[in-house]
Amino acid sequence: MDYLDALNKRYSVKKFNAEKTVSPDALFHILEAARLSASSLGLQPYKIVIVESSEMKEKLIPAFYNPSQISTCSHLIAIVSKNDIESQYIGDYFSNISQTREVPLESLNPFKQSISNHIERLSKEEVMTWADKQCYIVLGNLMFAAALENVDTCPMEGFKQEKIDEILGLDVGIEKVAVTLAIGYRSEEDEFQNFKKVRKPTEKLFKFI
Amino acid sequence: MDYLDALNKRYSVKKFNAEKTVSPDALFHILEAARLSASSLGLQPYKIVIVESSEMKEKLIPAFYNPSQISTCSHLIAIVSKNDIESQYIGDYFSNISQTREVPLESLNPFKQSISNHIERLSKEEVMTWADKQCYIVLGNLMFAAALENVDTCPMEGFKQEKIDEILGLDVGIEKVAVTLAIGYRSEEDEFQNFKKVRKPTEKLFKFI
Numbered sequence: 001m002d003y004l005d006a007l008n009k010r011y012s013v014k015k016f017n018a019e020k021t022v023s024p025d026a027l028f029h030i031l032e033a034a035r036l037s038a039s040s041l042g043l044q045p046y047k048i049v050i051v052e053s054s055e056m057k058e059k060l061i062p063a064f065y066n067p068s069q070i071s072t073c074s075h076l077i078a079i080v081s082k083n084d085i086e087s088q089y090i091g092d093y094f095s096n097i098s099q100t101r102e103v104p105l106e107s108l109n110p111f112k113q114s115i116s117n118h119i120e121r122l123s124k125e126e127v128m129t130w131a132d133k134q135c136y137i138v139l140g141n142l143m144f145a146a147a148l149e150n151v152d153t154c155p156m157e158g159f160k161q162e163k164i165d166e167i168l169g170l171d172v173g174i175e176k177v178a179v180t181l182a183i184g185y186r187s188e189e190d191e192f193q194n195f196k197k198v199r200k201p202t203e204k205l206f207k208f209i
Numbered sequence: 210m211d212y213l214d215a216l217n218k219r220y221s222v223k224k225f226n227a228e229k230t231v232s233p234d235a236l237f238h239i240l241e242a243a244r245l246s247a248s249s250l251g252l253q254p255y256k257i258v259i260v261e262s263s264e265m266k267e268k269l270i271p272a273f274y275n276p277s278q279i280s281t282c283s284h285l286i287a288i289v290s291k292n293d294i295e296s297q298y299i300g301d302y303f304s305n306i307s308q309t310r311e312v313p314l315e316s317l318n319p320f321k322q323s324i325s326n327h328i329e330r331l332s333k334e335e336v337m338t339w340a341d342k343q344c345y346i347v348l349g350n351l352m353f354a355a356a357l358e359n360v361d362t363c364p365m366e367g368f369k370q371e372k373i374d375e376i377l378g379l380d381v382g383i384e385k386v387a388v389t390l391a392i393g394y395r396s397e398e399d400e401f402q403n404f405k406k407v408r409k410p411t412e413k414l415f416k417f418i
Contacts (some may be wrong), residue, residue, distance in 0.1 A: 003212075003357050004238060007245040007350075029213060031415060035408050036216040038352055038364055044409050049416045056418050100407045129338055133388075136342045139348020141216075143247060148212050155247055168418070179342075198302075198309045199244050200308075202254050206240060207258045209265050209377070 006147040012154045014192050016072035016184035026149045027075065030183070033145030037138045041115050043093060045085060045131035046138060046178065049168055051076040056167075063163035069154045074184035078168060079138050081131040081178040085119045131165040143183050154182045215356040222363045223401050225281035225393035235358045238388060239392070242354030246347045250303060250324050254340035255347060255387065257376055260285040265376075272373040275355050278363045283393035287377060290340040290387040294328045344387035350388050363391045372376065 022030075027050075034048060051057055052075050060076065061067040070076060082089070094112050098105040122130065139155055146153045157179055164177045186193050199205075231239075236259075243257060245303045251280050260266055261284050269285065270276040279285060291298070303321050307314040331339065348364055366388055373386045408414075 003354060004241055004245070009241055010245075010247075012247060018222065031411075032213055033216055033353075035411065035414055036213070036219075036406070037349065038219075038221060040364075040372055044414070047416060048414055049418060051418055053418060079211075096409070097407045100405050129341075130354060133345045136345035137349040137352075140346040141353060143346075144242075144350060144353045145212060155249075157249055189372055196309050197245070198251060198306045200305070202240075202244065204245055205253070205257055206257060209258060209260055209262060 003144075003148060004152075007144070008197060009074070010143065011192060011195070011197065012149040013069065013152045013182070013186045013190055014154070015068050015187040015190040016074065016152065016154075016182065017187045018072040018184075020074065020185040022074040022151050022183055022185075026151055027183075030142060030145045030151065032151055033141045034138045037134075037141045039090040039134040039137065040130060041118070042097075043085065043089070043090075043115070044134070045082040045127075046135050047080045047082075047175070048138070049078040049080055051078065051168075059167050060164065062168055063159050064156065065158040065160075066156075069156065072184065072187065073154075073182035075182075077142060077181045077183060078177045079135040079179050079181070080168070080170060080175050081128070081135045082175050083124065083128045083131065084174040085127060086129075087116065090116055090119070091184065132178045139179050139181060142183075146183055152186045153182050156180045156182060212353075212357060214280075216353070217406060219352065219356040219362065220401060220404070220406065222361045222391070222393070222395045222399055223280065224277050224396040224399040225283065225361065225363075225391065226396040227281040227393075229283065229394040230393075231283040231360050231392055235360055237337075239351060239354045239360065241359055242350045243347045246343075246350045248343040248346065249339060250327070251306075252294065252299075252324070254291040254336075255344050256289050256291075256384070257347070258287040258289055258378075260287065262282060268376050269373065272368050272376055273365065274306070274367040274369075275365075278365065278391040279395065281396065282363070282391035284391075286351060286390045286392065287373070287386045288344040288390070289377070289379060289384050290337070290344045291384050292333065292337045292340060293383040294336060294340075296325065299328070301323055313340050341387045348388050348390060351392075355392055360392050361395045365389045 094108050143153050270279050303317050352362050
């Protein structure tokens, strides 16, 4: 089971080797795994910002409580959730379905109506929570794919919301950073790589009924 | 890139082949990927209930809005989030770290204190949202690993919260089902397997800065 080896080797890197950059090929594959992530109703209520410039990483440092990863990672990935699902957004989604599957847009109307009704019934807070959760499936896929590519990662929730949204130039009010992931290669100096992984034992985590 | 092939082949199954069961080996590997999931602060604020008995699946049908997967899947996996992180829970976590890494419990006190302080500052709602999001990383890992095992999946959020929690015998108030995943093998009759996957194109999903 190669993938379990890969997942066993991954850990949340505290300090990356700032000299090593993730190759465009590996990055493309990892991002493609994110693009293929499942999402509720297929709506993919997010976009993904990939910070590769050193200047921008530098700018982002004050937005994080523990910025050691930001200054040493190869790329910082911010998963940005949509807090508002406008009818235009749903319309674009159905145009995409229609084009991709070569079916008339009208034939999708019942499905479109049921999605619109469902979204309309949600409060703004419920939409935010729902969208944020979908971002965590993306986060999972990114970490899993990176592990398979031998690329190290550190997921980070510890950022100042207003600051990071502002620095990334987000359209505050309709979108926000849900979670971030630093990727790169572990520094030899990062002692955490030598610590055994701590997880609940099988009998505490699982219940079969 | 075999794993991208696997992710491309996966889709949310609407009807499983009720005659085919996921083997104990494949199930073990998929669950191990869930156990290895990253979580915020390493706290794994969840447990995972695997429904394998036909009787229990039958009982659960009224708890779902679209139950066609429940009656045909091999296993139904419910990821149950902890809504309350008691000091006992944090204590158990640090005992596990201490034993796994063979370090004195006392040496972990600063880390333990910082985690306790962090959790204490959160409202009950914030703990729930935070825990739920960690469950979605588990969901992502389960779907990814299942795809690699050629096991089909359908993630499902469409359940009646009180009903499913009650049927699964959860300790309501401190835990609840966050999300569920049906696994098994697609039925030949499931026409959705022939539909092209719809995802946002790269240029709409990604922004490089």
